[in-house]
Amino acid sequence: MTYLDTAAQFYAEAAETPQVGLCCISTPPLQFPDLRIPQIMQEMNYGCGTTIHPTELTGAPTVLYIGVGGGLEALQFAYFCRRSGAVIAVDPVAEMRNAASRNLQVAAQENPWFKLDFVKILEGNAFSLPIPDASVDVVAQNCLFNIFEAADLDQALAEAYRVLKPNGRLIMSDPIATRPIPIHLQADERLRAMCLSGAMTYDQYTQHLVKAGFGQVEVRAKRPYRLLDAHSFNLEQPLLLESLDTVSYKVAIAQDGACIFTGKTAIYHGQQEFLDDRAGHILFRGNPLAVCDKTANKLSLQFPQEVIITDSTWHYNGGGCC
Known part of the structure; x- marks a missing residue:
């Protein structure tokens, strides 16, 4: 059996x-x-x-x-x-x-x-x-x-x-x-x-x-x-x-990997009104933007002094971008 x-x-x-x-x-x-x-x-x-x-x-x-x-x-x-x-x-x-x-x-x-x-x-x-x-x-x-x-x-x-x-x-x-x-x-x-x-x-x-x-x-x-x-x-x-x-x-996997959302957000706090990462993400100063874990990691490495990445909430309900 x-x-x-x-x-x-x-x-x-x-x-x-x-x-x-x-x-x-x-x-x-x-x-x-x-x-x-x-x-x-x-x-x-x-x-x-x-x-x-x-x-x-x-x-x-x-x-x-x-x-x-x-x-x-x-x-x-x-x-x-x-x-x-x-x-x-x-x-x-x-x-x-x-x-x-x-x-x-x-x-x-x-x-x-x-x-x-x-x-x-x-x-x-x-x-x-x-x-x-x-x-x-x-x-x-x-x-x-x-x-x-x-x-x-x-x-x-x-x-x-x-x-x-x-x-x-x-x-x-x-x-x-x-x-x-x-x-x-x-x-x-x-x-x-x-x-x-x-x-x-x-x-x-x-x-x-x-x-x-x-x-x-x-x-x-x-x-x-x-x-x-x-x-x-x-x-x-x-x-x-x-x-x-x-x-x-059931959507295509992006070239840089799948998008997995766990409730993270990215918050820009620099001197400009917004931050454009040149990869499809625009972060307005002070406004949390829901991001997938892959994007969260990239932003934290690319803009360590200007972007705060919040912890996963494990309760994601849509919005944001990857």
């Missing part, structure tokens, strides 16, 4: 018997006007963060959701994309597909605006999506890709890239590790299925996104997720896992 088989068995059990505390369900799901989330969906909120970012869902996009879970985020996506077939949910576990279908029927009874045909649930997996090339505006996954080993993660990201339209968005929420996870924990298939031992570091995680071809990555949130204590996990010292929400865009 491979780690993927173990994960499938684990989530088949979780579909039949909701496991409160399996992931970070102590954090309540996002609430929106006229959206009622059935209690069963809240109990099956098997995710570490959220992929629901309203600014990415304007214009009723077509959304592909990988790993339907209890149907919570499929319902939330449908809230923004109210048309037949707007949300396509793919899951390899029959028990989870069945549970999500039942939960969505409950949601239809509690939400007059929601129609069951807004969400289409398909059998499939992240490595071979049953979707044509360049056919969806958004691909999303919550707390699934982190269980993959490196080669499988690359294949899943390549599939997401394939089915996205140009300028489409990959919205993800996964645990990351504040330092490399020891091999003995990575090899524990059940811990990996529980989203506790497969997490990569932030640098490794973002490098895989860029390797897949995504030219712009935006970090929407980074927050504590779980602590692996030294006693229970045979560690020399506790290891903190964090929840990372990102939006990656």
